Amino acid sequence: MKEFPPFEPSQRQTARARTETVELADLKAFLRAHPSALDEDREFLSLLTPPAFRSGDNVLDMQSFLITRLKSQAAERAAREVQIKKALVADTLDERRMQKAVLAIGAARNFERLIDTITRVLPQTIAATRVTLNIERPEGDAGELAIARSAAAGPIRILAAGAVDRLLGEEDAILGTIPGGEAPQFPPEAGPIRSFVAARLNFAAGAPPGLLAIGAKSAHRFSRDLALHRYIFLSRIIEQSIRLWLDLPPD
Numbered sequence: 001m002k003e004f005p006p007f008e009p010s011q012r013q014t015a016r017a018r019t020e021t022v023e024l025a026d027l028k029a030f031l032r033a034h035p036s037a038l039d040e041d042r043e044f045l046s047l048l049t050p051p052a053f054r055s056g057d058n059v060l061d062m063q064s065f066l067i068t069r070l071k072s073q074a075a076e077r078a079a080r081e082v083q084i085k086k087a088l089v090a091d092t093l094d095e096r097r098m099q100k101a102v103l104a105i106g107a108a109r110n111f112e113r114l115i116d117t118i119t120r121v122l123p124q125t126i127a128a129t130r131v132t133l134n135i136e137r138p139e140g141d142a143g144e145l146a147i148a149r150s151a152a153a154g155p156i157r158i159l160a161a162g163a164v165d166r167l168l169g170e171e172d173a174i175l176g177t178i179p180g181g182e183a184p185q186f187p188p189e190a191g192p193i194r195s196f197v198a199a200r201l202n203f204a205a206g207a208p209p210g211l212l213a214i215g216a217k218s219a220h221r222f223s224r225d226l227a228l229h230r231y232i233f234l235s236r237i238i239e240q241s242i243r244l245w246l247d248l249p250p251d
Helices: 011-033 042-048 057-106 111-125 141-151 163-168 228-246
Strands: 130-136 156-159 173-177 195-201 210-216
Touching: 057 111, 057 228, 111 130, 111 228, 130 163, 163 173, 163 195, 163 210, 173 228, 195 228, 210 228
Parallel strands: 130 156
Antiparallel strands: 130 210, 173 195, 195 210
16 A cells, blocks of 8 residues: 655645634633623624534523623613603603793782792792792892892892802803702702702892702702703793883893
8 A cells, every 4th residue: 555645734834824823812812801802792702603503512602692692782772762761751741841830920910929930839830849039138229129029029038149150150050969958049948958950040230140949859850961951941031020020121
């Protein structure tokens, strides 16, 4: 029988085998260093999955992993859709509340009824615990007139001079939380107020600035997801209504 010499791979074949071995070792090292790569990149995982069907523990484990991963992603998408729907419903409800609030303010037939609507009716209308009107302590005659007529008509809180700017800075309105539950813009009998919206009120030139404060017992009622522009709009309606009823000059 004829004997054949032992097989000796060519230099090209040897280099290719060595390169494939190095690349495979690099891939294994990468996976060891980044164990979450398969979980974060489905395309990466699909590239490692054999295209043909095979039976065996490894293939079965990978199929199980893929199924679990797909189920998890489907659950995450469903949860996001639920959150989006809830946000849309809450946004629509908040808009309807604001519309009712504006209509209630417009329906006031005198100044006393306007103040009563703002401080007593609006909390129920916009699902808040307390709504207060705050005015800084006046320094001039125009301010004295506004304060005197307002305080005589309803629950108006007097703030120290500069309090509005200290709270709002350069913003027209802010929202936030009150860890202690007490703030100067709300009366003590309001109970603990955990979250609030505060909006600037400019009644007239020379008059002290005012502050519309809306508070809630829940720390989540006025959150960062709130449409703050609606409450700025509400403050503009209120300041214009007060200006008209008090016959104050425009700002």
